[in-house]
Amino acid sequence: MEGQARSLETRIRKVQQEIAALGELRPGNLSRQYNVCGNPNCRCKATPPKKHGPYYQISFTWHGRSRTQFVRKEDLPEVRKQLRNYKRLRELVDTWIGLGMELSRLKIERNRHRKAQPELRLSEENGS
Numbered sequence: 130m131e132g133q134a135r136s137l138e139t140r141i142r143k144v145q146q147e148i149a150a151l152g153e154l155r156p157g158n159l160s161r162q163y164n165v166c167g168n169p170n171c172r173c174k175a176t177p178p179k180k181h182g183p184y185y186q187i188s189f190t191w192h193g194r195s196r197t198q199f200v201r202k203e204d205l206p207e208v209r210k211q212l213r214n215y216k217r218l219r220e221l222v223d224t225w226i227g228l229g230m231e232l233s234r235l236k237i238e239r240n241r242h243r244k245a246q247p248e249l250r251l252s253e254e255n256g257s
């Protein structure tokens with residue numbers, strides 16, 4: 130059980146290190162859109178229509194509020210990277226939580242054995 134706990138602790142430390150090394154981040158989903166305008170003679174009303182765009186926007190929910198922000202084409206690479214980092218953070222946090230639950234369960238189990246069998250532990254120590 131000790132080895133198991135140590136390996137869990139090692140994995141948690143690696144997750145923490147990767148989180149600490151993450152760069153800029155932001156939540157959201159990027160989408161591409163094409164629009165039509167109000168001009169009846171515009172190319173976006175032709176057959177077939179040649180709509181305006183593409184326009185890029187990020188949709189995200191933060192503190193319960195859903196929002197949308199437009200993103201300029203030149204900002205796309207940076208924003209894409211931030212979105213990737215955010216997804217990675219969520220994965221890492223999820224991994225950390227899973228490992229943390231497992232570690233906690235191991236430790237609680239270990240403590241219970243220690244309290245439940247004090248004589249057994251003593252005799253094992255004396256015998257060695």
Ligand SMILES: [Zn+2]
Pocket residue numbers: 165166167168171172173174181
């Ligand atoms: Zn148009």
